Amino acid sequence: MSRPKRRKRQEEEAELNITTFLNLMVVLIPFLLVTAVFSRITIMELDLPTSASGTASNKPAFAIEVMIRKTRLEVGDGRRVLVTIPKTGPKYDLRKLSEALLTIKKSHGDKEDATILVEPDIEYDDVIHVMDAVRLIEVKQPDSELTQKISLFPAISIGDAP
Amino acid sequence: MKTNRRIRRMARARKHKSELSLTSLMDVFTILVFFLLVNQSAVEVLEPPREIKLPDSIVEARPRQTLVITVSEQMIMVQGEPTISVADILATKDEILRPVMERLNQVRLTTIGLNTEAVAKTNEVVILAHKTIPFKVLKKLMSTCTVSGYSKISLAVIQKGSQS
Numbered sequence: 262m263s264r265p266k267r268r269k270r271q272e273e274e275a276e277l278n279i280t281t282f283l284n285l286m287v288v289l290i291p292f293l294l295v296t297a298v299f300s301r302i303t304i305m306e307l308d309l310p311t312s313a314s315g316t317a318s319n320k321p322a323f324a325i326e327v328m329i330r331k332t333r334l335e336v337g338d339g340r341r342v343l344v345t346i347p348k349t350g351p352k353y354d355l356r357k358l359s360e361a362l363l364t365i366k367k368s369h370g371d372k373e374d375a376t377i378l379v380e381p382d383i384e385y386d387d388v389i390h391v392m393d394a395v396r397l398i399e400v401k402q403p404d405s406e407l408t409q410k411i412s413l414f415p416a417i418s419i420g421d422a423p
Numbered sequence: 424m425k426t427n428r429r430i431r432r433m434a435r436a437r438k439h440k441s442e443l444s445l446t447s448l449m450d451v452f453t454i455l456v457f458f459l460l461v462n463q464s465a466v467e468v469l470e471p472p473r474e475i476k477l478p479d480s481i482v483e484a485r486p487r488q489t490l491v492i493t494v495s496e497q498m499i500m501v502q503g504e505p506t507i508s509v510a511d512i513l514a515t516k517d518e519i520l521r522p523v524m525e526r527l528n529q530v531r532l533t534t535i536g537l538n539t540e541a542v543a544k545t546n547e548v549v550i551l552a553h554k555t556i557p558f559k560v561l562k563k564l565m566s567t568c569t570v571s572g573y574s575k576i577s578l579a580v581i582q583k584g585s586q587s
Binding site: 279283294301305309380385386389390393399419 | 456
């Protein structure tokens with residue numbers, strides 16, 4: 262009589278008491294959700310010339326300059342303007358800028374620095390977007406969905422447009 | 424007879440006892456807690472004020488402990504202290520902003536504690552600027568920073584996934 266009874270009790274499913282754990286979770290999750298930060302801040306480091314005057318004595322022969330003007334973007338090599346990219350609607354054509362810089366990068370592979378020259382009334386937002394476009398280009402792979410990031414001129418300096 | 428009735432009652436009670444299945448809920452909770460805890464551990468160095476909307480960018484460099492200059496639509500704040508208004512900057516013709524320069528020097532001289540001292544010694548400054556600030560304001564700020572000896576300038580942005 263007693264033996265089968267004991268076996269039955271052993272067969273019964275062992276259950277964990279998870280009430281305390283659940284309580285902990287219920288408290289922890291709202292707390293962490295409230296304090297969680299979902300927008301992440303990063304910094305864009307500028308590569309400014311060390312002296313404030315900005316006139317380097319031994320100026321290299323070739324310097325990439327991107328000028329942000331009210332109506333267009335201009336890419337120059339320090340002496341003359343190579344490419345002019347007009348605005349498309351209210352926005353700058355950053356795609357074209359990246360592509361123009363990519364062709365320059367292909368012929369000057371070891372060049373890392375570029376200067377962005379900005380007119381005084383340009384908004385900060387546009388300056389950052391142009392800097393992004395100068396920094397790297399995202400090229401879509403023809404056979405896949407993935408985009409490849411190609412670094413263009415990551416050392417960016419900034420100045421006034423002439 | 425008595426035991427028989429008890430057995431029947433127990434059987435009925437067991438049948439009626441409905442149980443919540445908490446296993447899947449626990450799984451979700453556990454994953455959530457770990458995700459949030461990991462997120463939590465990345466302590467934010469910079470905390471932008473509510474009224475400042477930073478531009479987005481794809482750069483990935485993490486902010487360090489540095490001097491912080493905040494540019495809202497009205498005010499410039501150096502290490503949390505209002506220094507000069509944007510209207511004043513637009514009005515002045517000087518390339519160097521005197522009040523900002525004084526405040527920067529003051530920060531350098533009056534450091535208390537190891538943390539702020541390290542901040543002042545790095546010669547680095549991060550500018551948190553509102554999206555719509557015209558560039559000439561930033562230009563003046565930057566040249567003031569370089570003149571004051573803070574030669575490494577970084578711009579704070581919000582990270583986004585891809586260019587578009």
